[in-house]
Amino acid sequence: MVQKVAVIGAGPCGLSSVKACLDEGLEPTCFESSDDIGGLWRYKLVPGRTNIYQCVIINSSKEMMAFSDFPPPAELPNSMHHTEVLLYLRLYAQTFSLLQHIHLQVGELIFIRGRTSMRQDSGTWRRRRQTVGGRRIFGTALIMSFFFPFFLRSISGIESFKGRYFHSWEYRNAKGLEGKRVVVIGFGNCGCDIAVDISRVAERVYLSTRSGAWVVGRVGPGGLPFDTTWISRLVVTLSSLFWAQIPVINDDLPGRIISGRIQVKPNVKEFRETSVVFTDRSIIDEVDVVVFATGYNYSFPFLPPDLQAKSGYRLRLYKHVIPPTLAHPTLAVVGFIHGLGAINSMAEMQARWSTRVFKGLISLPAEDVMVKEIETETATMNQKFVCSERNPLQVDVIPYTDSLAEQVGAKPNILQLLFTEPALVLQVVLGPYTSYQYRLSGPGKWAGARQAIFAQKQRIARPFRTRAVSEEPGNEASSKLSILLAFITGAALLCYLIYNWHLPFFHSVE
């Protein structure tokens, strides 16, 4: 009998989960509470469950965020606006006929475990609300992660503050903030994006940070996307000790700081009626608006409480996916993961791994072994990364995804490829770490994967080709000269870096 799988949410992780089920011959039904697919990437003027602001541009470049068997259209820009991310998701859903498996506007869902007796877990899941499709029993469930805004209400005096304050979750655009004095609290990606956006119209923006961050631009060497140069198997292996904290991706922030439009401040100590006091005792008066870009907490309200056990700040999930305490491994959490890279490819691999666990093709260790592994991993994670309630977990993206891919049977065999296809190995090891490499072999092998890898540089270059450039001999000579100059500049830069121990394109804001 075909196993039925309930997939909750039709955001990027839900869509790739539906596809993973279909690829494995399972029968998915996806339940989406809103009226459309796309999750967070469907911009709504009125705040909904998941939200983005009007200016959001994706942090990872298009090739780095692509699903493993669906390269984005070459003509899309490398750093896509949220409308283009949504377009990509719609194309993905259409191409793989996912829409027919998705129910929209299903209302709130609660899943309860099926039981064969009072004590015996049957391993099935039953939907409690029956708005769509009547009573349904599912063999397995794939759920996405759900976040809610985290307010720093602990800062004293917020109740006496007479200005306006809100969480970044409510922010859409800078309308209404013209000429205002605004304090943005939080130096993460949202806080920095929003501070930059508001700083174009406000009188002044103050950006408060507790511990600073590395700020990285999207534009890397040669005008190419930064991540396609810096996130390769080789570079990441060589620099794995470098990233204790996920950097802030922002091209405009340094320019706004240097021009004084944004002033960086330390942590907020207290609020007064019209002013904000910082921990260095400096005070900003006549503050009109405070934006709490203080991140998100997660919650899985539809799950039984015993499955919400935590290890450190993270949920206690084996491989960050499956609760170890279930009598039957029939529930997986997909996309509850952070690392230096796009969530899409990690979540997609989690879904591929989960569906094979559901089918019994991957067997899990005994409960105590899984629990021990989770605790050890949590301890290592806490040592290596800056984890907190709002950044509950972080992984090294490549080793983590490889470890799942290995069990799926889709990890690229680099040693073997070295002998059979050395040109491909160069792309896989030195080229951008794109997810097509997980479709070269094994279950889910895609005939187009090899070509997708070889053509990724052309797809990256395509949006830059906006005009015809003449190929006159003069141009050739000047391009040779450019290469020579680039070489000399590179050598000089390297000497400078070694001397000063800095890396380009990174700005540390403390």
Ligand SMILES: Cc1cc2nc3c(=O)[nH]c(=O)nc-3n(C[C@H](O)[C@H](O)[C@H](O)COP(=O)(O)OP(=O)(O)OC[C@H]3O[C@@H](n4cnc5c(N)ncnc54)[C@H](O)[C@@H]3O)c2cc1C
């Ligand atoms: C401002 C912002 C920028 C970001 N930028 C990036 C980026 O550049 N790169 C990146 O990799 N990640 C980024 N992220 C992270 C982002 O969370 C992921 O890109 C991605 O959207 C996660 O996919 P998801 O499917 O898990 O969740 P979502 O996209 O949030 O989708 C979840 C879906 O589930 C539905 N749902 C929720 N509860 C229920 C329920 N009870 N029943 C049924 N349906 C339900 C929601 O309506 C929604 O459609 C960003 C996040 C934010 C907030």
